[in-house]
Amino acid sequence: MSWLDRLRGGFSKTADKLADNLTGLTSRAALDTSTLDDIEEALIASDIGPEASHRIREAIARQKFDRLDERGLRSILAEEIEKILAPVAKPLQVWGFPRPHVILVIGVNGSGKTTTIGKLGQWLTEQDYGVLLCAGDTFRAAAIEQLKIWGERIGAPVISGKEGADPAGLVFDGVKQATAQGIDVLVVDTAGRMQNKSHLMEELSKIRRVLGRLNPEAPHDVILVLDATTGQNALNQVEVFRQTANVSGLIMTKLDGTARGGVLVAAAERFGLPIYAIGVGETASDLRPFDPRAVGRAIAGLPPE
Numbered sequence: 001m002s003w004l005d006r007l008r009g010g011f012s013k014t015a016d017k018l019a020d021n022l023t024g025l026t027s028r029a030a031l032d033t034s035t036l037d038d039i040e041e042a043l044i045a046s047d048i049g050p051e052a053s054h055r056i057r058e059a060i061a062r063q064k065f066d067r068l069d070e071r072g073l074r075s076i077l078a079e080e081i082e083k084i085l086a087p088v089a090k091p092l093q094v095w096g097f098p099r100p101h102v103i104l105v106i107g108v109n110g111s112g113k114t115t116t117i118g119k120l121g122q123w124l125t126e127q128d129y130g131v132l133l134c135a136g137d138t139f140r141a142a143a144i145e146q147l148k149i150w151g152e153r154i155g156a157p158v159i160s161g162k163e164g165a166d167p168a169g170l171v172f173d174g175v176k177q178a179t180a181q182g183i184d185v186l187v188v189d190t191a192g193r194m195q196n197k198s199h200l201m202e203e204l205s206k207i208r209r210v211l212g213r214l215n216p217e218a219p220h221d222v223i224l225v226l227d228a229t230t231g232q233n234a235l236n237q238v239e240v241f242r243q244t245a246n247v248s249g250l251i252m253t254k255l256d257g258t259a260r261g262g263v264l265v266a267a268a269e270r271f272g273l274p275i276y277a278i279g280v281g282e283t284a285s286d287l288r289p290f291d292p293r294a295v296g297r298a299i300a301g302l303p304p305e
């Protein structure tokens with residue numbers, strides 16, 4: 001299956017629900033207020049979120065259609081979703097000088113953090129950046145092992161400590177090693193214990209403090225990894241991590257299979273944070289640039305171009 005097919009799979013739950021909820025609306029005699037209300041409700045029920053749904057409704061209302069056939073409605077939905085997404089589609093840039101550009105990767109356990117770091121490492125390596133992975137989730141031995149496996153898979157070195165080691169110290173050593181070896185990007189895994197906000201905050205601010213001693217601009221990026229299958233929960237995670245961790249951008253994972261992809265639109269409208277990339281599978285090549293037009297069309301149930 002091509003990645004685009006998988007991506008469409010990730011939006012099929014949202015798209016099917018939307019199509020069901022829109023059934024019959026376009027056959028009504030006029031595009032009046034109650035039909036617009038129903039369209040807005042259909043959008044909200046498809047995980048797109050109240051803010052984005054309202055914006056789309058207003059856009060349809062402004063166009064002053066008398067009637068709108070199904071194809072016309074799908075086209076305008078695709079366009080409006082694309083308009084919401086376009087401003088946040090910003091591929092990750094490696095701009096930090098002196099090197100390394102330091103990226104902290106945060107998110108709750110199981111969101112796909114470690115897998116995303118592997119995929120990100122592969123993506124950077126393909127662009128000829130030298131990459132060092134840092135196993136900063138020292139809370140669980142399995143997380144350290146998992147990152148090492150990814151390092152081997154993509155041919156990137158991994159700096160790790162023992163289970164329970166101080167992550168800030170490890171990150172410090174990571175920057176030193178990257179500097180000594182002329183490595184461009186240091187990608188740091190972190191523990192995702194959201195159930196203990198103050199501990200998370202403490203740990204992240206300690207990492208920042210230590211990094212700041214080496215380079216005041218580091219970390220250059222703080223990427224929050226979100227699991228698209230968790231719907232509304234993913235949005236709550238953005239709220240919490242934004243307050244505690246100074247998130248610079250998002251990567252949404254698991255946008256294949258059973259994702260509730262509409263949540264991506266809700267996140268874009270509500271937070272306006274850059275979406276650096278999306279994950280559409282479990283292998284190294286499954287991190288993809290975020291394409292607002294393809295996503296708009298997938299949600300609206302239009303065929304790919």
Ligand SMILES: Nc1nc2c(ncn2[C@@H]2O[C@H](COP(=O)(O)OP(=O)(O)OP(=O)(O)O)[C@@H](O)[C@H]2O)c(=O)[nH]1
Binds near residue numbers: 107254
């Ligand atoms: N289908 C699919 N599965 C994914 C994707 N990204 C990650 N996964 C799977 O999601 C599960 C959790 O991913 P991890 O990378 O271990 O998540 P984590 O956030 O690092 O979790 P901890 O190591 O427990 O902190 C694994 O089974 C991954 O293979 C994706 O884009 N698509």
